[in-house]
Amino acid sequence: MSTPRNTAITDDERLRRWHLVLGGGAAEGTGRALTGADAAMDRALTALYDKGAGDGARGTERSAGLGGSAPSVARWLGDIRTYFPSSVVQVMQRDAIDRLGLAALLLEPEMLQAVEADVHLVGTLLSLNKAMPETTKETARAVVRKVVDDLERRLASRTRATLTGALDRSARISRPRHRDIDWDRTVRANLKNYLPEHGTVVPERLIGYGRASQAVKKEVVLCIDQSGSMAASVVYASVFGAVLASMRSIATRLVVFDTAVVDLTDQLDDPVDVLFGTQLGGGTDINRALAYCQSKITRPADTVVVLISDLYEGGIRDEMLKRVAAMKASGVQFVALLALSDEGAPAYDREHAAALAALGAPAFACTPDLFPEVMAAALEKRPLPIPEA
Numbered sequence: 001m002s003t004p005r006n007t008a009i010t011d012d013e014r015l016r017r018w019h020l021v022l023g024g025g026a027a028e029g030t031g032r033a034l035t036g037a038d039a040a041m042d043r044a045l046t047a048l049y050d051k052g053a054g055d056g057a058r059g060t061e062r063s064a065g066l067g068g069s070a071p072s073v074a075r076w077l078g079d080i081r082t083y084f085p086s087s088v089v090q091v092m093q094r095d096a097i098d099r100l101g102l103a104a105l106l107l108e109p110e111m112l113q114a115v116e117a118d119v120h121l122v123g124t125l126l127s128l129n130k131a132m133p134e135t136t137k138e139t140a141r142a143v144v145r146k147v148v149d150d151l152e153r154r155l156a157s158r159t160r161a162t163l164t165g166a167l168d169r170s171a172r173i174s175r176p177r178h179r180d181i182d183w184d185r186t187v188r189a190n191l192k193n194y195l196p197e198h199g200t201v202v203p204e205r206l207i208g209y210g211r212a213s214q215a216v217k218k219e220v221v222l223c224i225d226q227s228g229s230m231a232a233s234v235v236y237a238s239v240f241g242a243v244l245a246s247m248r249s250i251a252t253r254l255v256v257f258d259t260a261v262v263d264l265t266d267q268l269d270d271p272v273d274v275l276f277g278t279q280l281g282g283g284t285d286i287n288r289a290l291a292y293c294q295s296k297i298t299r300p301a302d303t304v305v306v307l308i309s310d311l312y313e314g315g316i317r318d319e320m321l322k323r324v325a326a327m328k329a330s331g332v333q334f335v336a337l338l339a340l341s342d343e344g345a346p347a348y349d350r351e352h353a354a355a356l357a358a359l360g361a362p363a364f365a366c367t368p369d370l371f372p373e374v375m376a377a378a379l380e381k382r383p384l385p386i387p388e389a
Contacts, residue, residue, distance in 0.1 A: 020045065041083045047076055048096055073105055077114040089116045097124060107132055109139040117143045119151075119341070123231025127280040141272060148271050151239045151368075159243050159372040166376035167217050167249050181206055217249040218302050218379050221293045225309035226256045228281045232341035233308050235275065236368050240340075242271040244375075253296060257289035258282035259314065287315035290323045301331035304378045308337045311352040311363060320352075325359050333378045336363035340371060362386060 015032035105111045125140050190203040224237045244252040245268040253265045267273040338345045345365035353363040364386050377384045
């Protein structure tokens with residue numbers, strides 16, 4: 001067995017870390033004073049986590065808090081960006097919004113300029129969209145644009161490459177060139193011609209990959225639940241919708257819904273416009289949304305419908321399931337995603353998930369990195385790469 005690397009820390013460093021975790025001056029019991037940057041880090045943590053009693057490891061003797069003052073919050077945001085890495089800053093921002101009710105301050109332009117932009121912040125901004133004054137909207141769009149551009153840089157190239165390959169493979173040809181032969185399907189199609197004495201298969205029929213042309217090969221409908229719990233999924237789905245729409249071989253439709261249904265397909269060239277066209281929160285009527293999507297399907301055998309929802313149905317449950325069954329019977333590939341985010345599955349309606357699985361449409365949470373593989377499998381009509389629970 002290999003010897004592990006030496007990760008021992010000094011007693012002083014251990015006490016320093018415990019002091020930062022526990023907070024509370026002398027009450028934390030370490031006897032180790034904090035100075036300089038450590039003291040500043042402790043003040044930033046105190047302002048957020050020492051507010052209120054008994055909900056964490058840190059003490060409650062001090063009660064600095066952030067209050068409702070925009071200047072003090074802006075200074076605090078600057079401090080945490082100075083002393084903590086970006087991933088920690090994003091967590092602390094979310095905690096500040098949730099614990100201290102600071103969402104309203106995000107309606108002020110100077111606040112938006114101070115925050116660390118991420119998917120969750122975009123979700124919060126979208127939920128505040130209708131209450132946002134005109135003076136703030138331009139700054140909010142710039143924040144959302146930054147996050148969207150970062151996501152596109154991370155996801156677009158791999159998505160296009162993966163789906164282009166899937167479209168190529170889905171177009172089979174009967175007289176392929178050698179480099180275009182699909183050997184897996186060819187062998188399976190010719191197993192009856194196996195010659196045991198030679199240990200080989202003699203192929204009578206070759207199956208090959210086609211090459212995707214500029215014509216539309218497949219149609220994809222993204223049907224997105226815009227209830228409050230689905231905020232991150234809405235952001236990622238809008239980005240992926242724009243990427244799919246940029247591919248000439250795929251005709252993409254994007255539909256968002258709560259109790260009403262909104263078709264945002266004509267805004268797919270700009271995912272920021274899509275996001276500001278959503279209305280996070282409200283009820284849910286999946287049946288109505290699927291009815292609309294079903295009415296737009298003209299080539300069922302070449303269509304993939306992706307429902308992104310936690311499946312809490314406020315409409316007619318039996319009708320929803322009948323629509324899914326009807327679409328699948330007509331040849332539509334139906335994909336049900338409980339979430340499209342890095343956080344895993346949220347709370348969801350397990351009874352509806354089980355009913356969809358019984359129809360051959362298992363519902364599962366999908367990360368953005370897995371989504372291209374899920375779409376490729378759906379386009380090729382092969383089993384979906386469902387992650388282990």
